[in-house]
Amino acid sequence: MLETLEAQYADALQALAASKSSEALAAWQSAWLGRRGAITASLRATGQLPQEARAAWGKRANEIRQLLTAAHGERAEAIRNAEMAQDLESGAIDVTLPGRRRQPGGLHPSTRILREFARIWGEMGFQVYRSRDVETDEFNFQYLNFPPHHPARDMQDSFYTTTPGVILRTHTSPGQIRAMRDLGANGTRPIRVILPGMCYRYEQITARSEVQFHQVEGLAVGRGIRMTDLKGTVAAFARRMFGENARVRYRASYFPFTEPSMEIDVECFLCDGSGCRVCKYSGWLEIAGSGMVHPVVLRNGGYDPALWSGFAFGMGPERSAMLRHDIHDIRYFWGNDLRFLEQF
Amino acid sequence: MLVPLSWLRDLVDVDVPAEWLAERLTLAGLEVAAINYLGVPQGAVEGVRWPPSDHLVWDRDKVLLGAIREVRAHPNADRLVLAMVDYGGEALEQCVTGASNLFGYKDAGPLDPPLWAPFAMEGAELWDGHSETPKRLRLKERALRGIPNRSMVCSEKELGLSDEHEGILLLEDDGSFRPGTPLQDVLGDVVFDIELTPNLARCFSILGVAREVAALLDKPLRVPAAKVLAEGPPIEGQAVIRIEEPAINPRFTLALLRDTQVGPSPWWLQQRLRLVGQRPINNIVDVTNYITFELGQPLHAFDFDKLLARADGAVPTITTRRAQPGETLTTLEGTQRKLEPHDIILLDSAGILSLGGVIGGADTEIDDNTHNVLLEAANWNPVNIRRTMQSQKVITDAGVRFSRGVHPAVAAQGVRRGIELMRRHGGGRVAAGIIDAYPLPPDPVRVTLPVAEIQRIMGVAFSAHAAAEILRRLEFKVNVEADRLEATVPQHRLDISAETVTGQADLIEELARIYGYDRIPDSMIDDELPPLHADMTLEHEELLRDLLATLGLRENISHRFSSPEREALLTPDDRPGYHSKPYVELLNPVAPEKRVLRHTLLTQLLDSAAANARWRETQQVFEIGQVYLPRADEELPQEPRRLALLMTGRRRLPNWQGAADAAQLDFFDLKGLLDRLLARFNVPGVVWSPGEHASLHPGRSAAIHSDDEVLGHAGELHPMVAQAFDLGDAPVLVAELDLERLLERSNWRSYPLQALPHTPPVYQDIALVLREEVPAADVEKVLRRAGGDLLQDLRLFDVYTGDPVPPGHKSLAFNLVYQTDARTLTDREVAKVHRKIVRAAESQLGATLRA
């Protein structure tokens, strides 16, 4: 009776020897040792045998199963090795074929620069304060010491709305008044904020001028804020933004809402100050307008200018991006051309 | 404003290089935008950079001051003469020239005094006088009609002074002329182009700039003389001034010159006017311009005889007042103007003479026959002048200065110096005295400045003495009393406030400017730190941006302007939509399609998508930003923020392995992305319901809810909208969400995580055949409810219709995951709950198990 088992064993070994691939081996495994395999069936058949034959049959069947399992293991390793060798030898691909392209997302360059500004100013304790786009003439001009018909209004061409006295903000400076009134607790608390936001000017849209642009205004108000602080703080910003060795220059200037006022230039980082097309051969790039907060503005914000002082500055993120990436056309920023955006 | 250094040097000693001075002025707030050179080389100054200039430099050895001692006839040509030029050499140089203004001296014998002219030797570089377009040439020896020639007497054009090429430039000897002097030293000049901010009205003249230079370099200022040689009878009674409203005309002065002769101005005066951008006209008009530029006080000259004629024998009486409705005036350049009440007019008994401070009238202007000149120097309210220039659309040198503000004290100085210069260059006799109506002299401004205040604002410790010294350089009168300065503002500036704190700030700015901003040290703020405040909306928004970028979307930022017509395209069939609500509308839009502020971000997203479609089949973008909604009860609109998304094109970018992955993006791509986003922000109770948004495909769009609130809409763009925006046939998926509401509903900060299970999961699949109209979400709900706590997860993996599923039915297949952390599930437990799920599906959904 055991001959049947032995014959099965011999057939299995022969079939194993004939299995030349992983697939064939898997089929062999299933045919002989699987749940419905021949050996498994033989083992199950033990129960149906006469009592006296059961022990020998069962023992041998188990032995055969173990032997075949071991043989399968050896065979499997041999095949794996052979297949690996085969793959290593002839499985080469053309690595110069293009890779599968991914579609990454990304942030707008203005957002990136705004964040960089916010991060650096944040390190110096300036927190973001956002303010509205559509403003009253009072907030945009009068509270900022631009009386009606003042020539300084010519510096900024406004968009007027059909509601009298309501305009689109021409700068983020009205946010100074709103921040002072909102955070100043009636002129009793110091303030250190930056005010990022979109501003609007009535201009023709050309490569050099746009009807809307971002500004980041900064404002520090306290009982002991001095012009030296303004210089030092902005210089620190410039070094963080443009490099440790960035040189900064201060020019007297005029803004109705600051006094003394100054323009801040940084040495051109494209030519190291030796003069190039971008800096118009001056060696300097204008980065910010700034000054000590005008007493009238402090007063309009709720502070007593005899006790409180402050500084303010304003800069343009689009201009920074243009300088950094050699962009010559400001219209790129709101054109949403993917060929532009995908470069960031 | 153009400022020739030669003119500036009349008023102040400049002993520094022009480039250094330009830099110093720039740092002090008088921004030198450009330096123009006339014949002299550009200087190189250590530490100062200016754009390189490629102007013509007059060679110091070859372009000289020449004295023409004799003019001889050319033996072979009538149109040429031989000028015998003394250029400081041993012999006279014979120079062949066609200069027409020498013909009159031909064969007149030796000239004494000689004619002085610019003279250029062989090898000198000059402009080509005969070329229409600017062209340089180098002088070479050549014969002219048989006479050898190696030099040239020069025209203005050849030197680059002007376009004048009729004859050569003849110069007037001021007593210092020596033959052979390099021309650079005679005519060479440097002209600054200075941009003045509105606070620097006082610098809108050569004298104004000279004042700054004097203060910056600490040099004395030479104020131009206002002494008049008045030999005529007094002006008293010759004319009368009546000022109706002193607030708009604080001062009016007049001087009178009789028996003068109108003719060309001397060359130097013409040259100065040209250097500041003016065209010389005649000696009378030129002087009015000269004084305008020199002192900043605009003048106006009347033909006195014309005034007398208009007065019909009476004493001419000039009245100044506001224009009345209906009044008109024809101004010098021939325009008839309708006047408004902010316009200030001068009028006499015969009518309106001029627009005060802006432009004169045609009837009383100076002409070639004028002999008697009545000269006006007045002062006007800047606001009126400004409004007149704006409403009349006329910009004049006088108006520009008055609109910025001229101190009324300058009027008397201007009228005196003007009448004297007219006398010198036109002859005649000046009437003694001036008429001076000065009803509203400004109060003297005095500011008290404690030294501590300088320290408080500037952060620099000044001694009272040092601060006083700087202010005195700016012509302030300063008394020092202990630790405070009592400063009186000089009679030429209007920019220092009499109000204490503002006046102090004004003075501190002056101190800082003259001291030099670059000398003020840097410090870091050591003031008290303000309380922290958080803008949570911004933090949310930034997180959202990052998430969207991570999910593969590009950020757009668009113009926030739109038009109702564009936004109406978002709604087919004239239904109400974005465009039906009131807009924030602009009075002065740059273009009709930018005349309102947007109600939606979609218009621009679709416009950009259509534009990008030319080079990108696949686009996935988002924008975050305000829309503008007017409020009935408030002046200012609401500015709520929106989030909009757009996806179109292929799920994967096509590659060389074929289109396996290149299926079109559809609704479920958008939904998957938004679900991921809402899940990341832990928005509770998210439900997608079939949507009702006019811009979207009615069958392939949804409203997104969070519990009872609608967050926004998402779906495939309505084909008619896609067509209206020139988008192609591929589905365009868009969504617009109310950002504030989304962020209010979200919780990205603190939310519980699921603990990691210790027990193995059991996976089972189930395929249900259901009626086609049963929504997948309902099926999921039933299965979940029936599965209870043991059904840990469930995922739809197949939707199938067609044989063998009966018509009107579909098969939905789910992966089910059974798991509980309490214990390892047994087969029986799993079988039990699985049966329960099947029964629930059968009874509640009419489902059958798919075989």
Ligand SMILES: [Zn+2]
């Ligand atoms: Zn450069």
